[in-house]
Amino acid sequence: MLGLQENPQGKGRIIRAWIPNAIKIEVIDLSSQTSLGFLEQVADSGLFESVFETLQSNTNYKFVVTNSEHTYEVIDPYQFKDEAFHAVHYVDTKPQNIYKQLGAQLIDIPVSGGDDVAATRFAVFAPNATAVSLIGDFNCWDGRYHPMQKTQCGHWVLVVPGVGAGAQYKYEIKDPMGNRLPHKADPIGFQAEQYPSHSSVVFNHNEYQWNDKKWLEEQSVVDRYKSPMSIYELHLGSWKPKYDAKGRSFLTYRELAEELIPYIKDMGYTHIEMLPVSEFPYDGSWGYQPVGMFAPTSRFGSPDDFKYFVDQCHQNDIGVIVDWVPAHFPEDGHGLARFDGTYVYEYEDPRRGWHPDWNSCIYDFGKDSVRRFLVASALIWLDKFHVDALRVDAVASMLYWDYSRDEGEWVPNVDGGNENYEAVSLLRWFNEEVYKNYPHAFTIAEESTAFPKVSRPVFEGGLGFGFKWNMGWMHDSLHFISKDPAYRKYHHNEITFSMVYAYNESFILPISHDEVVHGKGSLLKKMPGDEWQAAANHRCYAAFMYAHPGKKLNFMGNEIGQTSEWNYQGSVEWHLLEFDKHKGIQNLFRQLNNLYKDTPALHEKDHEPGGFEWIDHHDAAQSILSFVRKSADNSQKVYVVSNFTPIPRNNYRLGVKDLGNYEVILSTDAGDYWGSNYDCGQKIEAENQPWQGQSHSIELNVPPLSTVYIKFG
Incomplete structure (x- = not known):
């Protein structure tokens, strides 16, 4: 045991420290700044200790360390065991405590007779690890300096004085066999570095001053089902990237606030929906392979920059929806996969824990620790970032064990069926927590099957979502409108069938990013006929959509008649607005949004x-x-x-x-x-x-x- 402790041999107390490469360590009383003596080296590995006969249990101290290169001061982190173990006292009581207690929390430690000590408390769940060390830019990424202490519930904790906001860190973990794993980012990290380090960054969530109280109060009492909702879905990286001599780069969150918000207001949309902004390693996943579920991606700026963007949206009466991905996660070495050498977050059986569509791991929805982690990762966006809604990706893949699997590739539930009861339970709990705690917020399901009552309350036997994407309407109507007009009479039922089930759920009509990528072509290019007819079809279809029951969602580019399908490495084809055809399509979408908002009969x-x-x-x-x-x-x-x-x-x-x-x-x-x-x-x-x-x-x-x-x- 490191730090200050009782002397098992009798009188006094022991201070034990492990500081590799140290030659001499002097102990200084933090209150009086007087020397208490020196530690003696007892092992070549860097272990020092001494008995101090008159030392009190509440004495706080620091070390003056001399090595072959220099002398420096450090406050011993291991004297603050109580503060470290406090991290896990309340974790299990409610999901918000996951991000309020775990991860890297900035704290002030009262010191007897002196000023408070600023520190960061680190806590990570790795129940089957044999050792965990904190590594970072404050200890040369050397796992010898800050071994962490394990709690009975499987968390590893440590308080490190002098480490503050902006410090980069990871965890060095040894698996049950003692093998060192690839360095892991913090699962509860609030900020992350980009490639190649993928380091977590200590972040202070209490500095940003919000100015959207009026918006949140208004949204907490609005009847969303009787209010207009026209959503502009966008991918932040390819909405309007910057090009200069250095090549292509992204607009920052603050630059997006300056450029995107005026555009949304001019076009008359009520909400924006962003493809996932949770931190993710690979641009080509569009964010749907997240690793940092508690951090907005640093591609576009800091967490406070993201807060500024949301705040500015709210001050301009624009709601903010983000995609949340609880269905799966990638295998990147710094992420959650086999986090401590075992299956901490994912199902162990590959018939349940591996997703063949996305080559990614599937969360174990039956584990309490995973369930709390996921619900907490949803709530932080509503709590710390004031987001208005969460659109939950790939719900169908969560609900069914046999989703995208052939016979023999999946394991039935206890009743022999294909329904994942654990996922159903998780989604219900998630929705209950959202609506109970955040009255300004709502939830949306991307669910493509006929699973009943997706957007009905839990107390009515539903999943509890506020809305559901109407994938049936999308598929049928696009199939119809893509036909040559001469053949549409043979497909007439496709354009009318949606009204058979239009009120089974609270629907949003989506023409999303999924419909304008992977060879499907842009919305305009789906339209048959010559140039004039294709544009006319596009306009006719858009107005039909805005008049059809259900809220509206269109992906960026639809509103200007983009000709190329979406490419995450490209941009919306803004140059097309030099042409009257595309300017006319944009004029129509602007008018449709305004008519839809201003005409009660339409919403x-x-x-x-x-x-x-x-x-x-x-x-x-x-x-x-x-x-x-x-x-x-x-x-x-x-x-x-x-x-x-x-x-x-x-x-x-x-x-x-x-x-x-x-x-x-x-x-x-x-x-x-x-x-x-x-x-x-x-x-x-x-x-x-x-x-x-x-x-x-x-x-x-x-x-x-x-x-x-x-x-x-």
Whole structure:
């Protein structure tokens, strides 16, 4: 045992220190700054000790160490055992304590008769390790200087005076056989260095001063299901990278605040959603192979820079959603894989612990320590970073043991089925913790199966998510719109089928990054026809999406009609805005966002059957659809007509519910959007002529390959 301890041989107390390369060590009382004597070297490895007969148990001290090169002072970390073991006293009580107690915590230690000592308390969970040492730029990355002490619950702890914010560190761990592992980054690290070191960095979470109280208070009482939500999904590294003589580099979080926020406000989006910003080693994973679950990636700046970005978004009334990845993690040597030489974080059986799709490890959702780790890694984004929502990636892969596995490659649950009860339990707990502790926040599931009640409360037997991505709508509608208009009549059910299940969940309609990569082409390039028809299809489809029940999500580039599919090493093709076609598509998306926000009928009943009614969904022969959206009080109605053919429909009669005046508030064929400016009328008076099951009707011209909005009230 190192540090100050009782003398088992009798009178006085022993101070024992292990300082390799030391020649002489003098002990100084921290309070009086007087010498207490010298330690004697008892082993060539650098072990020193002496008995001090009059030393009190509450005496604090430092060493003056002389080696062959110089003399320096150091406060002995091993005299602060109580402060070190305090790290694990409350870890198991609630998940937030994981990041409040473990990792690298800045503390002040009271010293008897003197000033407090600033220190960092380190604590890491490595239950099966035979030894753990703290290494860093403060000890020349030498594992001999700071061996850690093990607690009964498997944590290794140490308080190191003089180590403060900005210090780089890792853990040197020996496995159960005594073999030294690759140096490990801190699983609870709050900041990390990039390649090649991947070191963790001590960080002070208490310095940033937030200015978003008004936003958080407003969001804590908003009814999200009756409010507009138009999400701009983006990859921070390729939204608008910088190019100079040194090559390509990223906008920082602060630069993004200066450039992205005005763009989002101008375009009318309500939220941004960032592909994962949790620290990750490989750019090509887009963030979906995270290693630092508690740290925003340092590619774009410090954690405080990220806080500034979120803060600025909130002060400009923009919500912030981040992707959270609890399904799997990579095998990088500095990460979580076989952390102490054993399967601390992942399932041991590869039929459960290895993901064939992503060549990555799967968390063991049945272990209490892993469950607390994951829930804590979610909550820190809402707590310390004020993020508004977590979009949970790859939920389907968590829910089913046989996801992407053939027979014989997976192990059934206790009932012989394919459902992962442990993952179900974890997701429910995660959602309960979010909604219980952070009223400003909500959760979103990327879930691609028919698993029931994903976005229903836990007390109703659901998973507890606030929203679910509507992958069925995305797949069917994109398949439909990619067909040549001549063949769309044979696929008419694909564009209408989503309304069969539209209210089974609280849906978000996603045209995400996954749909514009890996050879799928950009959204514009999915559209058939010549240049004009492709752009018209793009616009027609976008307006259909904004009118369809459900919140909206579009990946960056969709809003300008990007021609190339997304490349994480590239950029949004901003130069295309020099051309009227792309400027027109952008104008349309801006108008759609503003209409969607400002028109109650288009969002107030997104998740209630009473907010939508088909007018005519049977006209497959003409590939034309019509429906009506209604406000909560039914006073406002927006009729929507989509013509999915290049043939204009003149004198098209549309059934309506009320007599009175109707106004065309949007035609995707307008000249401002690079359309043909086909005249469909502006003010239309309803006639007392029943049509399409409605009491009255109006007549208008429907342009080719267009969606038209007609408002009443």
